[in-house]
Structures are given as C-alpha cells and as structure tokens.
Amino acid sequence: MTRPRARRSLVTAAFLSLGLALTACGSRVDDAGGGAAAESCVDTAGSSVKIGFLNSRSGTMAISENTVFNSLQMAADQINASGGVLGKQLTVVAEDGASEPTVFAEKATKLIQSDCVAAVFGGWTSSSRKAMLPVFESNDALLFYPVQYEGLESSKNIFYTGATTNQQIVPALDYLKEKGVTSLFLVGSDYVFPQTANKIIKAYAAANGIEIKGEEYAPLGHTDFSTIVAKVRDAGAGAVFNTLNGDSNVAFFKEYKNLGLTPASMPVLSVSIAEEEVGGIGVDNIVGQPVAWNYYQTIDSPENKKFVEEFKTTYGPTKVTSDPMEAAYTSLFLWKGMVEKAKSFAVPDIQAAAGGVSFDAPEGTVTVNGDNHHIAKTALIGKIGPDGLIYTDWSSGAPIEPDPYLKTYPWAGSLSG
C-alpha cells in the first residue's frame, strides 16, 4: 500500500524543513542593528554610473507614468550630453512597476541589490511610494519621488520633488476662501491620498468657518457617478474639492456636465488633473474648472520654454508637459546638484550635502530642504482653457517652504499626532 510510505515521506519532509529552518536561524529583532544592512554595491570606479527609473509602464497607471518616464529619460540624455555627473555618464536601468505596489517593492529591491544603482527615480501613487519606502530605508538607498502627495511623511532615504500638502492643498483652500467659498463637498477615490487630504481639508475648514456639506468616496476605477453627482448637486455646496484619481475623473466630469452643473454654478477644484488628463476627460467637459499644481506648460520663462520645446522635439509636437513630468525632470538635476556638491555618489554624503541645493527648474527656482527632503515650490492655481492647456489664475508669489507635517499651521495640530 502507498499509505505508510507516503506518511513516512511526509514526516521526513516536515523534519527536514524544520531542521533546516532552525539551523539557518539568524539574528532576532531585538539584536543590536537588527542584522547587517546590505552593503552598498554601487560601482563608481568606471566612466559611467548606473541610475534606476521605476515607473509603471503597464497597467492602469501607465497612462500617467509613461510621461514621467519620458521626461526622466530626456533629463538623463541632457545630463549625459553636457558631460555627465562628476564626469561620469549615466547608464539608465529602467524597470516596470506594473501599477502594483508589490511589484514596485520587488523591482526597487532588484534595482538596489542586483543592479546596484546609485539612485532610483520614480513612483507615482502613494501606494507605490509607501511600498518602496521600507525597501529604501532598509537598504539605505535613495528614491526621488516626483508626484504631489498627501504629506505626513518624511524619510531620509526619499527626496520628494512634488508638492506636499502645504504647497498644493492648503494654497488651494486659501484660494477658494479668497473667492468667498463658504461650503465644500469632498469627492475622492477610495484610497490613502484622498482620505488623508480630506482629513487635512476638514481641519482647515473647521478653523476657517467653511462648512463641509458632504464627503464621498468612489472605488478606484468606479465608472457610474450618477448617485455621487446627484448627492453633490443636492448638497448645494459652494465648491467641490476633487481628489478622484484616473479614469474616475472622466466619468465624474461627464456626469457633472450632464446634470447641468458648471464651473460658474459650482466649481470643482481638482488636484490630480494635469494637462495630459484633460484630453481623456474632454476639454468641453472640464473647461473653466480650477486645478492646483506648481507647474503648467503655459508658464512663461526661458527655462520652461526650453523644457517644453525639447520635450516636443523628442516625443512629438502634440505632447504636453505637466507638473509630475516637470518634477521628475527637476529631480534628476537636483540629484546631480547634490552629487556635485558632495563630490560623491555615496548616500550619506548626498544626504549631508542635500540641504540648500537649488535648480532653475521650468517651474521656477526650487531649493531642497535638508531637514525634511522636500523642496520649496511656488503654488499655482490654474484654470483649464478651451485649448486644453492650463493657465495660471493665482500664485503664491514666492516659493513656499515645505512643511509635510503642517507643524507651522495651528489648525493642523491634531493631524500629525
């Protein structure tokens, strides 16, 4: 019979694995240092140095992240053409994050441990950043993250070149308040950025006498907004604060227009709609609505003119440039500035040299904050024009110092705790 034999092999297998597992035991959590952190394997001896680009090239986020990848590539080409960094040419290792946090974590590990890159550039969703954060911290490597996000985070291994909340959401609220808005309706996708953003908005509203008339979340990829828009219409708020993400924006704005709501009757201020998303939503459906960013293609400056021209020459005349693309482009030059200031590719040297490094970016001059690794940026509220581009309507005037935990805002006292 097969039974006893199989039982024997079962027992053998169990003991085998248990025995091997026990002999292989390493350090415990409470051991000092928690085990040896992997030694950096970055090779800076030759005439080139490797950097990693990690963007979603497939999956739902590819829509946005491909453009970031393009502008990173353009920045690397420009740096290489002008002599590289510390005389070394950049060799790009590109990986696909596939729009999945797990893949981002896995590919980040690969870039650091297997490809030995000096720094990684990329990520888009907060999920992807949060998935990568422990990877970069445990390997003591560097990530440059180019997208506006919900704040309340600061890691010595991440440089945030997009806006934090006090450079985007808070100025947007100031703008609405200035325009006389006294009540808001919050609409967002059901994930971490909108939820955290709305928490901040509610704290701001409570302190500034703005009434929150409602708060609705739609699952990512939700396509039927009839009920949510009906709730928005019936609530009759002064404005809608929109933190929806991706395709949902299209369905939301089409429904919004179908119910006869307009920017004049109830403006929708969005924080995730940039130039390239406008085409998919349809200019007709969104013209005149306000958005909040730190960069628009229409900014009138020599740096931006050069940036837009080069981008169109490289990727085609119909392509548009947007805030995250510009922040990604800037991030590579900021890294270059840090390396050249530190005269080293080593992570601790870069971290020490980072503070005060600045770059004349297309959005204007930006400066790295050495304490929280964010950058000082100017907030701009824009309106979507009939040509699908965004035109600045309001500006904070000067760069705003990053304050990811909103410590300098008394009304936000309860948030960072």
Add this chain to the structure above:
Amino acid sequence: MSVLRSRYVVGIGFLVAAVLLFAVAPALLSTFRLGLLGKYLCYAMVAVGIGLAWGRGGMLTLGQGVFFGIGAYLMAMHLKLADAGPGAVPDFMALISSEGVPWWWEPFRSGIVTVLAILLLPTLLAVILGQATFRRKVRGAYFAILSQALAAAFAILLIGNPVATGGSTGLNNFKGFFGFSLRDPANRQMLYFIAAGALLVMLVVARQLMVSRFGELLVACRDGEERVRFLGYDPATVKTVAFAVAGTMAGVGGALFVPIVGIISPNDVGVVPSIGLLIGVAIGGRTTLAGPVLGAIAVAWAETSLSEQFPSGWTYAQGLLFMLVVAFLPGGLASLVTWRRRSGTVEPPTASTPEPEPAPAGGVQA
C-alpha cells in the same frame, strides 16, 4: 494515472525536488533571487490546491486570491502588531486614524492564534462557500463566475477599509517574523526553507488525496456527478473537501508570501491575480501532481524576467499562453511528457471536461 501509480517515479521526483530546493537553489542564487524563488513557491502552493480543485475536481475557481489574501492579511496583521509591540498601534493605522486598533485585530497579537487562524479561516470559508454552492448544485460556469465576483468584492472591501487593512497600499514595512529580524539574510533564507518545506508537505498531501479512494471519487464527481450520486455518495461533500484543501493551501501560501515579499496589497488578491494563478496550472498540466507546481514557478519566473525587458511584451505573452495552451493543449505540457507506456489507462487530456453543461434547454425566450 500512470504517473501517479508509478511509485518510484514519484519517489525519485520528490527527492530531486528536495535536493533542488534545499541544496542547489540556495547555493546558486543571491539573497534577492532566492527571495524571488520563495515568492514563486508561495504561488506554487496555491497551484497545488488549484490542481486538486480544478484539475481533479472540475471546479474552476477564479477566487483563490481570496484565500491567499486571508492567509496573507492575517499574517501581515500579526507582523504589524508584533512590530508595534504589546498594546501599541501599528504605524500605518496611527497615520490615518486616532481610534486605535480595531477589536478584531486584537486576537492576532498572539502568534499561536494567528497560525491557527491562517490554517483554519480559509478552510472554514471554503467549507461554507462550498456547502452553499455545491449543495445547491451551483457548478460549472456559475461557480466560476461567483468565485470571481467574490474576489472582486474582497478586493473592494480591502481597499475601502484603509484603517483596518491599509487600503490600496496594503500592509508592508515588516521588521520581524516571530522575533527574527527580516533584514538578516540568514533569516530570509530560513523563510525560504520554510516555504520549500511547506510546498513539499503539500505535494505529499495532494498525492495522498489523489491516489486515495477520495481522489477517485473526486475525479468521478468531475466526470459524472449524477452517477456518483446514484452510487450513494454525496458529491457536494467530496467537492467541498477538495475545495477546502485548496483553500487551506492558498491560505498558507499567502501567509508565507507576506514575510518573504514584505508586502501584501489588494492588487495581489483581486480578480486579475486570481486568474493569473490559473495559467501556470493550465500550462503545467492541471490534472497532474507536479504540473501545476512547475507551471506556476515557470510562469512567475517568466513574468519577472520578461517584464524586466519588455513591459508590454509580458501581457501579450500571458494572453497567448492562455489562448494557445488551453485551446490546443488542454492537458498542459504534462500531456507531452506523460508516459504513454500504459496508454490504455492514460487519461485523455479532454477528460477534464465537466459533465455536459446543464443543458440550457428551453432556450432563449423573449
């Protein structure tokens, strides 16, 4: 069946697998690649279960991600609580809520409760679902689509409760595994060995079930459920048991996935990954013992290495594999290498046909 009956082949195969997993792989692979292999082994565990439920039992389950996810999230909850320390609130929770740990998280501060829950909860859910559907003779396409809707609902539920589940980010940033530091390469190797051992144990269990009377009954249920009923057996019970075993295996696979990969998110458990788990099983040979395991490992490996070079190429490759293998080689690659020695008893590949679709007789009526 010839492969299963030839005891020596199985014995030798088992030995070779053990040597490869425990000696060759750790010697050849870097810590990073060994971690990847460990991840593939977790998928392979799910595949063993799918082979049993789908290949042998004819239950096309598109919702194995749910059981995988339950095991994974239970483990992740425990690791997060253990990292936070006794009575403390895990970091991600403190960020978005000030209400503290939900009551249903509390039991999982205990390692023993967590391990028991990982073994029992997926099994229990599978039994309940199995009883609910198979008793009512919901099967074939109905069962497949219901299991798929279950996976969809599960992912939405996870994303919609960020305070308790980390939302779309899921749970990550684990420092230790039952007291052992996850940063130490020696401990990561230990995790790999645990996964390899668990997979081997599952293979033995699966083989035992396949060659037993139960295994014969399961195949009989697949090929002629009514006839089994007429013979005095209860097909619903037989199928529920197989489905439950598959659920347990998926749960354990998920639980080991968490410390090995370091993250679990709704993207790993929804509709798409649940179907993705099937492709390896189909390629390897769904009715065989080793086919699903080898297929799952091969597909996961191909995905990693192909997507490194051609991001969009992998999607085409995956689509083509589904199309061509299932349409033209339903027995999987195993059907090419199966010994034809005893061709009289060799299963024809098409024997995986469930009984004729509950005739949609009566037809399209307006």
Add this chain to the structure above:
Amino acid sequence: MDILVTQVFNGLSGGSILLLAALGLALTFGQMGVINMAHGEFMMAGAYTAYVCQQLLGSAGVSLLVSLPVAFLVGGLLGVVLEATLLRRMYHRPLDTLLVTWGVSLILQQLARDLFGTAGVDVAAPAWLSGPVEILGFAFPRSRLFILVLAVVAVIAVTLVLKLTPLGRRIRATVQNRRLAESAGISTRRTDMLTFFIGSGLAGIAGVALTLMGSISSNLGTSYIVDAFLVVIIGGIGQIKGAVIAAFVLGVAQSWIEYSTSASIAKVIVFALVVAFLQFRPQGIFQVRTRSLV
C-alpha cells in the same frame, strides 16, 4: 420625493447600461455555454470605433449615429473571428472557453494600449445629448435617457429577431435541442456563428453608449464584465427577459444602497445579495424546466 425620483432614475439608467453590456452575453452564454471574458473588450472595441468615427467624420451628432452600426459590425466581426478560430473547437469543454477568452481579452487590451496610447481618449457628446432635460420639474441627463432608450430598442430588436425571423427560429431550435435541430437540417455551425455575431455586435453598441458616460481606455471592458456576468447568472441562462429584470434590479439596488451607504459598500452588499439569491434559485430568476438532471 426628489431623491426618490432621482435615485429610481439613476437605478434604471445604471440598469440599462448593465443590460446593454449583458444582452450579448445572455445570447452567447445562453445558446452556446461559451463564457466570453473578451466580451468587455468587444465593448472597448466599440468605444474606440466611436472615437475613430468621430476623428474621421468630425461632427459629433453624425458620428455617433454612424458609429452605432459600424461598432455593431466591428464587435460582430471580432466575435466571429474568435468563434471560428478558437471557440468552435471547444464547445465540449465550456469552462475552458473562459480561460481562452481571458487570454484574448488580455491581448486586445494591450493592443488597444499600443494602438491608441495608454492615455484615455474622449468622444464628444453631440449637443442634443449634453446637459439635462427638464421633465415634470426634474432634471434628467439626456445622455442617460438616450442609453435607456437604446437599451430598450436593443431588447425589442433581439426579441423580434428571435421570435419572428427564420434565424431566430433556428437559434431557438438549436438551443432547445442541438441534435434534433441538426437532424432537421439546420446548420448549427452557421447558427452558432450568427448568434455569436449578434451577441458580440451588441457589445460593440454597448461600447458606443459607454462613451457618453465615462472614459475610453483599454480597461473599459474590465469594469463591466463581472457585473454583466452576474446579470446573466441572476437572470437565468438563455433568458432574455431574465437578463432584463436582473439588470434593472441590480441597477436600482446598487444606486439605492450607494445612496444610503457608499459606492464601495454598495458593491459588496450587492454581491452578498446575489449569493443569497442563488441559494434560493440556483438557476436564476427564470428556471427552465427540463428533464435533464440538474
């Protein structure tokens, strides 16, 4: 009262979208037992057809009307190709068609990304379909009314084809008893192919309708396919009237639960209700009485 009217309308409207998506499935799944996971991608193809038509023709109104029949053809042809190359050899193992068509759907999605780019595209709604229309003091979006009408027309058309035309008789005969139909001289192969053509063509039309509601991108199909299958299952296989009732019940349930809870919770609750419902009627709303042992 306001809420009642609005939500009932939103429910009916959501139901009509589901119905358009599920109608073709009810035909192909009902007649042939083929589980076509690529049905959603046929809808996507229809939506992109509307986009291409608008790029070629310019005028939003004309292109919408033109794209309806063109999308029907595009969807239908895709369906026929799929049927003739792959599915035909698999009628004896219906479960496997699910996996094969899943593979097809992956390929079609990637193809759409490579052809039209990953960014979504927009089809402008014609002026006569944008904005709301006032009826009895309530504002109804014109585009939703249009889809509602389109769904009703599609159901009536399919019903008439099945009831009155020779093709309809052949389809019904094949569904009721394939062998007997064959021996009566009906070419079941041709019938199968035509059924698949009509079913997939309906997906194309559904895709055109969806351009009025949401985004047109490669993942358009995936958002609807699970719900569409639930409609078919609840309605009962091979039942057009079942699909109609199921679609509207699901639509109204979703919008009502969503109004009092949230969109995420509503989806989960609706699923739980479906499972509970199948406990009582495992064969759907309309059970077909047969002598087979099911």
